[in-house]
Amino acid sequence: MRFQKRGIHTILRGSLPRALALSCAAFAMGSTSYIAFPSAAYAQEFRFNSVAIEGNGRVSSDTILSYAGIVRGQGVSAGELNDAYQRVLGSGLFESVEFVPEGARLVIKVAEFPTVSRINIEGNSKVSDDSLLPAIKTQARRAYSPATVEFDAATITEIYETKGQLAATVTPRIIRRNDNRVDVVFEVTEGKGVEIERLTFVGNRDFSDTRLRRVLESKQAGVFRFLVGRDTFAEDRVEFDKRVLTDFYTSRGYVDFEILNVAAEFSRERNAYFLTFNVREGQSFDFGTVSTVSEVPEADAAEFNKVLNIRSGQTYSPVAVENVVERMERLATKKGIDFLRVEPRVTRNDRSQALDIEFVLIRGPRVFVERIDIEGNATTLDRVVRQQFRVVEGDPFNPREIRESASRIRALGFFSDARVDARAGSSEQQVIVDVDVDEAPTGSFSFGANYSVSSGANLIASYSESNFLGRGQRLSFNLTTQLDDGNLSFNFVEPAFLGRDVAFGLSASYGLSNPSYSDHTERQLYVSPSLTFPVSERGRLAVRYRAGMSELTNPDANVLPDIIQSDVDDGRVFEQSVGYTYSFDTRRNGVNPNAGFSFKFSQDYAGLGGDVAYLRSTAELAAETKVMNEAVTLRASIEGGAIKGDGMDTRVSDRFFSGTSIIRGFEPGGIGARDQADADGVALGGNYYAAARLEANFPLGLPEEYGIKGGLFLDHGSVWGLDNNIDAAGSDDLNWRTAIGASIFLKTPIGPLRFNFSRALQKEDYDSVQNFDLTIATEF
Incomplete structure (x- = not known):
């Protein structure tokens, strides 16, 4: 009987009487799952005293015998022999299998699958090898498996589909080498x-298609379709769009919002999709009555009610409710009340379109965190992930805190995916928190250029790593250079210094600059360590120390104003200073998603043994809101600064100079004191500055895929004041300047472009105006 692989089935060769069949035992394997016998044949039994294995190299004979399951000297029926053949073949270790009975001896002939020598992916330009190879199960120096290779081809196809490349096909091929190897x-x-x-959108009444398109991750194909990656259809991206669209509406009070369906239709040419979101908006609800009730004796409802930061009449937002829950549970922790849970109970009032919220303080189950298990972090240290948890082993379990920890882990940017789940621990009162992460690249290198009308073109090169050595530390080097100046800077941040919510920073810089408004050059070198930590829910305080040197030179022997020449004559000076910055910002995590403000106040004092002594103070208050169904963004800001020399005059490198960040419509150094009363005079800067800015950004009615928007602005400000009443134009007088202008914003894949067209309404004769400004930032 000879069993051969011709697929996966067996047949009997010939039609012999029973006696002849017993003596010859001539059977053959075919390609069905049964054995066909002639009607005259009867059940047969074989008994093998020995089994020989031929053709095996990597796989041992004992392994093959274990798959066959044939015992020497034991009777084996034809069906059992067929089963043994199928088990050996089904092991996936062999390209072909042949059973050859030779009387009392069975010969098993096998041909092993070749060994994979190399794996190559060819023809891929839109998806890199680094993205595809980790998903492939076939491995070099392992046995080749047709089934695994076919699975890998399907996996690569799926990766292309997630990136919108639906027409991609993958064909696996093998190249045979010597020594039974294949590529x-x-x-x-x-x-x-x-x-x-x-x-497009169907069913939206309160928000236009243009506004909703800005929410989605998917974009329409536009004029830069050859560079934009988000204008291709991808099902995963559409699912993400459904979530962010729902979040957009619910954060604005639309509690009944639904996405009925998303229709994706092929164009007639079958080369593009028409994507339609069919939505039901419902009505927008406001907060009604907001109150606090306590069912825990040691929790005073009136005390917890003080931390409420939402009021009746505000637009309802689940984020605002969650924020209150967090504040109350944090207060409970401070007061030592364990297992307190805040349950927001909502009462709907359709007549007034309001939601009454009752925050009920209840006693939660007594469950503790047994341990936190972290997996998938091959590079990132465990402690970096653990630092995102506000609980440790042995603390009371809080489901909300675990959800927030998961959000903080994802916000690190170190992982492509992070899953945080809780499961039962060793007892009913304990849970185990499992953290499963998938690491993502965190380093980047860029080389390119930027350009502005005032400073010209610059070559830039930068390297950054946001997870240095897996410690969660940020490291960056930046080089900016022109023909006659340049700057090299270094920055390092440890976000959890000594394991606490304190960021330690270290920055250093060396640069040579040639200001466009003067003929002198300045060389600077400094190093500055700092500490930044929270002082309130949205407030942070940064303290710093700075030590460095600076030197003003006149390389071209130009005639400089006396006030600048005196700084040049001082030569190299050393400076030491200490300072702090307090910042408060509600724009990203405030109650109102459409409005917010920020405040920043800084002071630096120099004079700790160096050659320079001054007190420098700056402050800025900015606010932003969206109106007209969020189509128009309004911004307003006011800022100012002052520097006062401590027993000495201020240096030109320490004074304030105007620029587009202070007031548009004028060149850098274009306003303020000058050595002579005309625009050709050298800018001397000022000891004081103040500015107010108003701006509105809005759509121009063009198709959104063009990425073009418009804006209007009004700037009002001044730079003034010098030491010792130096005789210079504008040194003492507070002369206000006013400029109006229009902006065109253009989003491009190579960076944002902003065109400013401005006109000075109020200026002095010695000011230097600038009616057009263009800023381009490019990386490639």
């Missing part, structure tokens, strides 16, 4: 990505 090649035919030709 596995996946040939990729990418084809053209299927674009989203049009994004």
Whole structure:
């Protein structure tokens, strides 16, 4: 009987009488799952005294015998012999298997699958090898498996589909080498990505299609379609769009919002999608009556009610409710009340379109965190992940805190995915928190250029690493250079200094600058350590020390104003200073998603043994809101600064100079004191400055895919004041300047472009105006 692989089935060769069949035992394997016998044949039994294995190299004979399951000297029926053959073949270790009975001896002939020598992916330009190879199960120096290779081809195809490349096909091929080795090649035919030709919405009344498109991650194909990666259709991206669209509406009080369906239709040419979101907005609800009730004896409801930061009449937002829950539970922790839970109970009032919220303080179950298990972090240290938890082993378990910890882990940017789940521990009162992360690249290197009308073109090169050595530390080097000046800077941040919510920073810089408003040059070198820590829910305080040197020179022997020449004559000076910055910001985590403000106040004192002594103070208050169904963004800011020399005059390098960040419509150094009363005079800066800015950004009615918006602005400010009443134009007088202008914003894949067209309404004769400004930032 000879069993051969011709697929996966067996047949009997010939039609012999029973006696002849017993003497010859001539059977053959075929390609069905049964054995076909002639009607005259009867059940047969074989008994083998020995089993020989031929053709095996990597796989041992004992392993093959264990798959076959044939015992020497024991009777084996034809069906059992077929089962043994199928088990050996089904092991996936052999390319072919042949059972050859030779009387009382059975010979098993096998041909092993070749060994994979190399794995190559060819034809892929839109998806890199680094993105594809980790997903492949086939491995070099392992046995080749056709089934695994086919699975890998399907996996690569799925990766292309998630990136919108629906026409991509993958064909696996093998190249045979000597010594029973093969190279596995996946040939990729990418084809053209299927674009989203049009994004539309049905059922939206309160928000326009243009406003809703800005929410989605998916974008319409526009004029830069050859560079934009988010205008291709991808199902995963559409699912993400559904979540962010729902969050957008619910954060604005639309508690009944629903996405009924998302229709994706092919164009007639079948080269693009028309994507339609069918939504039901419902009505927008406000907060009604907001109160606090306590069911825990040691928790005073009136005391907890003081931390409420939402009021009746505000637009309802689940984020605001969650924020109150967090504040109350944090207060409970401070007061030592364990297992307190805050349960917001909502009463709906359709007549007034309001939601009454009752925050009920209840006693939660007595459950503790047994341990926190972290997996998947091959590079990132465990402590970096653990630092995102406000609880440790043995603390009371708080589901909300675990959810927030998961959000903080994802916000690190170190992982492509982070999953945080809780499961039962060793007892009913304990839980185990499992953290499963997938690491992502955290380093980048860029080389490119930037350009502005005032400073010209600069070459830039930068390196950054946001998870240095897996410690969560940020490290960056930046080089900016022109023909006659440049700057090299270094920055390092440890976000959890000594394991606490304190960021330690160290920055250093060396630069040579040639201000466009003067003929002198300045060389600077400094190093500055700092500490930054929270002082309130939205407030942070940074303290710093700075030590460095600076030197003003006149390389071209130009005639400089006396006030600058005296600084040049001082030569190299050393400076030591200490300072702090307090900042408060509600724009990203405030109650109102459409409005917020920020405040910043800084002071630096120099004079700790150096050659320079002064007190420098600056302050800035800015606010932002969105109106007209969030189509128009309004911004307003006011800022100012003052520097006072401590027993000495201020240096030109320490004084304030105007720029587009202070007041537009004028060149850098274009306003303020000058050595002569005309625009050709050298700018001397000022000891004081103040500015107020108003700005409105709005759509221009053009198709959104063009990425073009408009803006209007009004700037009002001044720079003034010098020491010792130096005789210079504008040194003493507070002369206000006013400029108006229009802006065009253009979003491009190579960076944001802003065109400013301005006109000075109020100026002095010695000011230097600038009616047009263009800023381009490019990385490639």
